[in-house]
Amino acid sequence: MQSPARGARPTSRRCVVTGAAGFIGSRLCDRLSRDGWTVLGIDGYTDSYDQAEKLLRAARLTRTPGVCMVAGDLVTLDLPRLLAGSEVVFHLAGRAGVRASFTQEARYVHDNVTATERLLRAGQQAGIRRVVYASSSSVYGDGRTPFTEDDEPAPISPYGRTKLEAEKRCLAATSTGLEAVALRYFTVYGPGQRPDMGLRIFAEAALSGRPITLLGDGTQRRDFTYVDDIVTATILAADAPASGLAINVGGGASVSLLDVLDLLRGMTAGELTVEVHPQARGDVRVTEANLRRARDLLGFTAQTPFRVGFTNEVSWVRDRLAGLEVLSA
Secondary structure, three states, X not given: OOOOOOOOOOOOOEEEEEOOOOHHHHHHHHHHHHOOOEEEEEEOOOOOXXXXXXXXXXXXXOOOOOEEEEEOOOOOOOHHHHHOOOOEEEEOOOOOOOHHHHOOHHHHHHHHHHHHHHHHHHHHHHOOOEEEEEEEHHHHOOOOOOEOOOOOOOOOOHHHHHHHHHHHHHHHHHHHOOEEEEEEEOOEEOOOOOOOOHHHHHHHHHHHOOOEEEEOOOOOEEEOXXXXXXXXXXXXXXXXXXXXXXXXXXXXXXXXXXXXXXXXXXXXXXXXXXXXXXXXXXXXXXXXXXXXXXXXHHOOOOOOOHHHHHHHHHHHHHHHHOOOOOOOO
């Protein structure tokens, strides 16, 4: 299964993307537009990270054919009216980040759980066919890898717990006739990555000549997934022959942070100064996805090797630091 190619816009399908001004959401809106969808993007522009980045992406999306942007909190917006006439909701909105969740749990409950409950009720009222929910590998916690969707989730952070609670509500909605699929994203990276995420922090420090802060011994491993691959899987989920299921979406290989630093040394042609600190609270040792369900139900296999994707991200960071790139996707 492949997403439609670039070119003339086919017969339009209507959808809603929540979190549309985010790192992944903005790329999703752009691809949907090119694939011929009419998109209503919703974003609350929360302060989870620099709002200016979200606003710049939103400004670009307002110039994108077929995309209309609405600002507001999913808990208080008139969602039945906004969702009316759409077929699919791609629900990417939420408060991300493990560490902050230990001190801001109420905000995570509001943005991840309460907002999702409100969206599901509105979707039922508006006659939405399907919700594709952006869940997280954080629901697994520190379990045995590779993680499979039938494993018992055991999140170790408030962030992971709220993502799991929202996921449960989405999947339970299938009993009301609303189709739902939860995609468990594994560490998404690439150009435009959120400023609080490790790969971007590493690249910005290295390219600016600052020390890199490494939390832990660097042997932690992550199943990094390139943003364009995530977008492809998300669109495929709109028509997947499945409902009421969670599906892992990963890059297909688990990479250590030490390997990341070695790659970065080669890209920056210089010695890196690395300052080692204790591992962060809530940080799991290894993530790795069993991807059989994604292959069987979505027809999805990641196409971007980590070396290629990380090179793209480092190039984007370099251009941005030089003032040549401003968050374009």
